[in-house]
Amino acid sequence: MKILQRVLYAILLLIAVLVLNFSMLHLAPGDIADTIAQSMGGADAEILEQIRSDYGLDQPFLVQLGQYIWKVLHFDLGHSFFYNQPVTTLIIAKLPATLLLVLTAQLLALVVGVLLGVYSARHPNGLSSHFVTLFALFGYSAPVFWTGILLLIAFSLKIPLFPVAGMIDVTVEGGFFVRALDIAKHMVLPVVTLSSIFLALYSRLCRASMMEVLGSDYIRTAKAKGLSEREIVLKHALKNSLSPVVTLAGLQFSAVISGAVLVETVFSWPGLGTLALQSIIARDTPTILGILFFSALVVVVGNLLTDLALRTIDPRVRGKA
Amino acid sequence: MRRFIRNLAVATALVSVLTVAATAEEPKRGGTLITALGQSPRHLNPAVQSGIVTGAPGAQLFAAPLRYDEDWTPQPYLAKSWKVSDDGLSVTLNLVENATFHDGKPITSEDVAFSVKTIQENHPFKTMFAPVTSVETPDKHTAILKLSQPHPALMLAMSSQLMPIIPKHVYGDGQDPKTHPQNSNDVVGSGPFKLVEFKPGEHVILERHDGFFMEGRPYLDKIVMRVIKDPSARAIALENGELHLSTFESLARNINRLKKVDSLTTTPDGYAAIGPLDWLAFNTATGKTADVRVRHAIAYAIDKNFILKAILLGTAADARTGIHPGSPLYESDVASYDLDIDKANKILDDAGYAKGSDGMRFSLNVDFGWPEMKPNAEYTKAALKKIGIDVSVRASADFPTWAKRIGGHDFDMTWDTVFNWGDPVIGVHRTYQSSNIKKGVIWSNTQQYKNARVDELLESAGKEPDPAKRKALYSEFQKIVADELPVYWTNTLPYHTVYSNKVGNPPLGIWSSSSPMDRTYLK
Numbered sequence: 155m156k157i158l159q160r161v162l163y164a165i166l167l168l169i170a171v172l173v174l175n176f177s178m179l180h181l182a183p184g185d186i187a188d189t190i191a192q193s194m195g196g197a198d199a200e201i202l203e204q205i206r207s208d209y210g211l212d213q214p215f216l217v218q219l220g221q222y223i224w225k226v227l228h229f230d231l232g233h234s235f236f237y238n239q240p241v242t243t244l245i246i247a248k249l250p251a252t253l254l255l256v257l258t259a260q261l262l263a264l265v266v267g268v269l270l271g272v273y274s275a276r277h278p279n280g281l282s283s284h285f286v287t288l289f290a291l292f293g294y295s296a297p298v299f300w301t302g303i304l305l306l307i308a309f310s311l312k313i314p315l316f317p318v319a320g321m322i323d324v325t326v327e328g329g330f331f332v333r334a335l336d337i338a339k340h341m342v343l344p345v346v347t348l349s350s351i352f353l354a355l356y357s358r359l360c361r362a363s364m365m366e367v368l369g370s371d372y373i374r375t376a377k378a379k380g381l382s383e384r385e386i387v388l389k390h391a392l393k394n395s396l397s398p399v400v401t402l403a404g405l406q407f408s409a410v411i412s413g414a415v416l417v418e419t420v421f422s423w424p425g426l427g428t429l430a431l432q433s434i435i436a437r438d439t440p441t442i443l444g445i446l447f448f449s450a451l452v453v454v455v456g457n458l459l460t461d462l463a464l465r466t467i468d469p470r471v472r473g474k475a
Numbered sequence: 476m477r478r479f480i481r482n483l484a485v486a487t488a489l490v491s492v493l494t495v496a497a498t499a500e501e502p503k504r505g506g507t508l509i510t511a512l513g514q515s516p517r518h519l520n521p522a523v524q525s526g527i528v529t530g531a532p533g534a535q536l537f538a539a540p541l542r543y544d545e546d547w548t549p550q551p552y553l554a555k556s557w558k559v560s561d562d563g564l565s566v567t568l569n570l571v572e573n574a575t576f577h578d579g580k581p582i583t584s585e586d587v588a589f590s591v592k593t594i595q596e597n598h599p600f601k602t603m604f605a606p607v608t609s610v611e612t613p614d615k616h617t618a619i620l621k622l623s624q625p626h627p628a629l630m631l632a633m634s635s636q637l638m639p640i641i642p643k644h645v646y647g648d649g650q651d652p653k654t655h656p657q658n659s660n661d662v663v664g665s666g667p668f669k670l671v672e673f674k675p676g677e678h679v680i681l682e683r684h685d686g687f688f689m690e691g692r693p694y695l696d697k698i699v700m701r702v703i704k705d706p707s708a709r710a711i712a713l714e715n716g717e718l719h720l721s722t723f724e725s726l727a728r729n730i731n732r733l734k735k736v737d738s739l740t741t742t743p744d745g746y747a748a749i750g751p752l753d754w755l756a757f758n759t760a761t762g763k764t765a766d767v768r769v770r771h772a773i774a775y776a777i778d779k780n781f782i783l784k785a786i787l788l789g790t791a792a793d794a795r796t797g798i799h800p801g802s803p804l805y806e807s808d809v810a811s812y813d814l815d816i817d818k819a820n821k822i823l824d825d826a827g828y829a830k831g832s833d834g835m836r837f838s839l840n841v842d843f844g845w846p847e848m849k850p851n852a853e854y855t856k857a858a859l860k861k862i863g864i865d866v867s868v869r870a871s872a873d874f875p876t877w878a879k880r881i882g883g884h885d886f887d888m889t890w891d892t893v894f895n896w897g898d899p900v901i902g903v904h905r906t907y908q909s910s911n912i913k914k915g916v917i918w919s920n921t922q923q924y925k926n927a928r929v930d931e932l933l934e935s936a937g938k939e940p941d942p943a944k945r946k947a948l949y950s951e952f953q954k955i956v957a958d959e960l961p962v963y964w965t966n967t968l969p970y971h972t973v974y975s976n977k978v979g980n981p982p983l984g985i986w987s988s989s990s991p992m993d994r995t996y997l998k
Binding site for chain 2 (some may be wrong): 184186191239244299303318319404431
């Protein structure tokens, strides 16, 4: 019952997102006809009118909104004005690149963040712990595009280890492994850049919750039992201190698409972020709405999944629900 | 021993011959050229999509009747020769006979007629082919363009950027050419390179068209055009050799940095026909800027040198009229407005705009449409404060927001960038002709400038076949608008082409990367 209720809320939320986004975009002055004129270096009145009627922009607002929602309910996100392709096709084409980037970055941030967090929680006043904190804060506060450009200058220009832009080198020919290696090489810098934001969050959070857990009674009991330090930290303490980290990771996952926009732009990563930026600049309403709808869907599903994950990790949550 | 010496002598002679050959730089066949696009093209058919982003792949995929080098003299391309009739009312193109489309079908006069018709119906620059009433095709390799009046602009319009020859048997299948699926995939072109793959937002991959009609060309096997939006990333990729060539680079800081890199050449050559100009436009119909004296005062108060040196860091050139200084029709002997604050103040005093108790005479808005223009707008505010004009800088969230304001004539002043697009008939007339005051249309005569003599001059210059007379008409036009200042031109855009020293014959003609790269090669 509870689950059904949540799903129902989720659907209502998604519809609200659709209506809100559509209305807000409609309120903005100007439309795709202007950006098409821009990309063409000018246009005359006739052509502008034609574009507007081709895309139904001359219809009243409510008619346009109604038509859009009707289409979405039939799993049709419409046709991109700018690329003249179905929005669903565009999103699906760009999705794998973004998922690859974001999931790898999240995984890296999570693993390294937790390790750093645990390490610095065990030596809270050591020099290296302060170093970890400093490093994490730096990663969090530096704007990602700046971190990205710095990494590019360091590792593409001064020490040319990694390529500057894109996901594949189209001039590379070879079998699966050659191509996989090529993609891996292109991935390193964007993944490190994107994970630098999350790394800070995870390591700080993990450190705090680990320190709290390490100070609790049952850890003292475990120590009294004569368990090794290693067992205490990994088996007893870590498991309990992970639940806030997992909650955060779940919530962050939704923010990941927004973070990916900047990283993808700097590294010309052919993902959803680049598409989102391009369509916003071009005022390509169906594509923007499609991506926003998709992001909302990811957030909603992400939250549901986080709940499920927490139930697995923490039996207390299971009891409450 | 003697034989050894003789061999040595022969070998030395051979080496020196080879060295001479190498320094003469024979173009080499083969190789993959990697270039950058700053934006993703919407699609690849320049017949229905104008602009420089489609122009770059478009000029490789499609050939045009004519082509241009560094000077403005037309060269044979698909048309091996051409003739303008004495009355100027018909232009005969004699097409090369062995040209084929990428699918192997011959390129005929039918295709030329079809291309002209498609462009007339769908291309945004209506004035290019407006006087063309019909295209006659007496035989397969002769096309005669019939005109309602002489139309010298046709010569520049017949280049790759504006007049791609597209196959009738593909794009004439009844589908709307603007949304034809083969604009993006399976493009069937007439140019030196054919399409391998177009991934929007990622890349355009082109490969040599073996059946290209020019013997031995193109030299390159492949061209990969990568979409890299971030200018700093492009600069790094050029520096580390990942990119061979990038055009339309306009970020002053990057240009100056790239100029210092030994492995690269950075040059402002190659944009004369594109003709990009920055200017401050005035609303000449309503508000204080309707008074020509106010416009003069503003021009005197704005220091062009500040814009050229402090904002553009010396990467751009002075522009004094609506015609690009690289054009043979440019008239440099026009009224100029060198910085003179006292004169500006005096003009406003004499005009009766007295300073108030706060030292201000009146207030104006200044708009800008894209972030690159923000420094100009802020500078305008600071500069005009000195002559008692209180300027508010109005930012726009994005291009459509700005276009809506300016197109709707809701502005006092705005910074703008407008291209000449070859002949003045295509890209210059639209800004000054009173018949082109069209509310809601960006880059029409949004200044609402009206001058009967200017209208008359542009009308006659548009159809004047004699080059000297035509130049005189445009000179007079430039003098009048420089006196009346519907817009105040400040500079050409700092467009630069950056290329690796490995690249031979980069596209430095007047159309930059919108020209065919069949002669480009890798050393």
